[in-house]
Amino acid sequence: MTPFLLVLAALVGAAFFTPLLFLVWIRNRERYRRERLPPLLKAFLSGAVLGVIMAGLLATMVAYVIPPATVGAFQEAFPFLTAGAFLAVVVAPLAEEPAKAVWLLTFRGELQEPEDGLVYGAAIGLGFGATENVLYALVTLLFGGVELAVATVVFRTLGTVLLHGAATALVGYGATRSLRWGAHVHLPGLVPALGVAVLLHGAFNVLASVDDFAVNLAGVLAAALLFLAVAARVRALDRRGPHA
Numbered sequence: 001m002t003p004f005l006l007v008l009a010a011l012v013g014a015a016f017f018t019p020l021l022f023l024v025w026i027r028n029r030e031r032y033r034r035e036r037l038p039p040l041l042k043a044f045l046s047g048a049v050l051g052v053i054m055a056g057l058l059a060t061m062v063a064y065v066i067p068p069a070t071v072g073a074f075q076e077a078f079p080f081l082t083a084g085a086f087l088a089v090v091v092a093p094l095a096e097e098p099a100k101a102v103w104l105l106t107f108r109g110e111l112q113e114p115e116d117g118l119v120y121g122a123a124i125g126l127g128f129g130a131t132e133n134v135l136y137a138l139v140t141l142l143f144g145g146v147e148l149a150v151a152t153v154v155f156r157t158l159g160t161v162l163l164h165g166a167a168t169a170l171v172g173y174g175a176t177r178s179l180r181w182g183a184h185v186h187l188p189g190l191v192p193a194l195g196v197a198v199l200l201h202g203a204f205n206v207l208a209s210v211d212d213f214a215v216n217l218a219g220v221l222a223a224a225l226l227f228l229a230v231a232a233r234v235r236a237l238d239r240r241g242p243h244a
Contacts, residue, residue, distance in 0.1 A: 004141075007141065007146055007149070008137075008138065008141060011134070011137040011138075011141065011149055011150070011153055012134050012137070014153055014157075015130055015133035015134045015137055015153055015157065016048075016130045016134070018157045018161070019044075019126040019127065019129060019130040019133075019157070019161050019165070020044070020126075020130075022122075022126055022161070022162070022165060022227070023040065023044055023122065023123050023126050023165075025231070026118075026119060026122050026165075026169075026227075026230070026231050026234060027040060027119055027123075029119075029231045029232075029234040029235040029238065030115060030119070030234060030235070030238040031235075031238060031239075032238055033112075033113065033238075035110065035116065035119050035120070036110075039107060039110050039120075040119070040120070040123045041123075042107075043103070043107055043120050043123035043124050043127070044123045044124070044126060044127035044130075045127055046103040046106065046124055046127065047100055047103060047123070047124035047125060047126065047127030047128035047129075047131075047164075047168070048127035048128060048130055048131040049127075049131070050103060051096075051099050051100045051103055051124060051127065051128040051131075052099075052128060052131045052132065052135075054099035054102070055095050055096040055099035055100070055128070056095075058094075058095035058096075058098065058099055059087075059091055059092065059095035059096070061095075062091050062094050062095050063087065063091050066090075066091070071086045074086045074089075074090070080210060080211075081206070081209045081210060082209050082210070082211050085205075085206075085209035088205040088208065088209050089202050089205045089206055089209060090202065092201070092205060093197075093198040093199075093201035093202040093205065094198060096128070096164075096201065097167060097168070097171070097194060097197045097198045097201055098194065099128075100121075100124050100125055100128050100164070100167075100168045100171070101121075101168060101171045101175075101190070101194055101197070103124050104117070104120060104121060104124065104168075104171065104172050104175050105175075107120050108175070111172075111175065111176045113176070113237070113238075114173065114176050114177065114237045115176075115233070115234045115237040115238055116172075116176055117169075117171075117172030117173045117174070117175050117176030117177075118169045118170075118172055118173050118176075118230055118233060118234050118237075119169070119172070119234060120172050121165075121168040121169035121170065121171050121172025121173065121175075122165040122166070122168065122169040122172070122227075122230060123165075124168050124172075125164035125165040125166070125167060125168030125169060126161060126164065126165040128164050128168070129156075129157075129160055129161030129162075129163070129164035129165060130161065132156075132160065132161075132164070133152075133153055133156050133157060133160070133161060136152050136153075136156060137149050137152055137153050140152045155216075155220065158220050158223075158224060159204075159208070159216075159219060159220035159223045159224070160204075160208070160223070162223045162224050162226070162227040163200070163201065163204045163223035163226070163227075164201075165227055165230075166200075166223065166226040166227040166229075166230045167197040167200050167201050168197065169227075169230045170193050170196055170197055170200075170230070171190065171193045171194050171197050173193060173233075174190050174191075174192060174193025174194070175190050175193070200226070204219050204222065204223055207219030207222070
């Protein structure tokens, strides 16, 4: 195996291994009635494969229907953001959050308690973030070298991956709340949570699109704190029981 392939394999392994650790950790915040690992891993893979494919398709559609004048106006209004920030701040959240959220519907039979949606949403989001991490690592390895690729994986794992996990966890919580009143996920419980996820994702990408390391680091810390808050909520709901 060539050195390039060895480095790429190591980056892919790191990009997936850490999100899987995050998944096991948030799953273990439940002391009672923990989620079964097989469906959780299936949820992780749904985000990692199907979620990424759907997000790519939706992003293409969203970018196609937005007038070029809107992009120009955005860049003039926010000159402190890097080039291409419109895609990150507007298009990506609008495409990626629904692309992740839709797969929650395939696991509605597993959503028996309020915290279940948080855990399954986190699983899907972490899987999505892992694959996205690999794609960015490959691009930076090809055009920026090994050091930049490693830095990209580390920075995105501690920031973007956790943001994806936390945002989809919130959507999962909305889905679980809607399930309490019937056998199906109702839009009134899902849409507001999805809106919050889109806004959080966009806000994070604003911080990531500023050409200032301190601001970028603030975004990473905010994503980590949000994920910790989700984990704390899982533990609190678990302590209160299935009717919390």
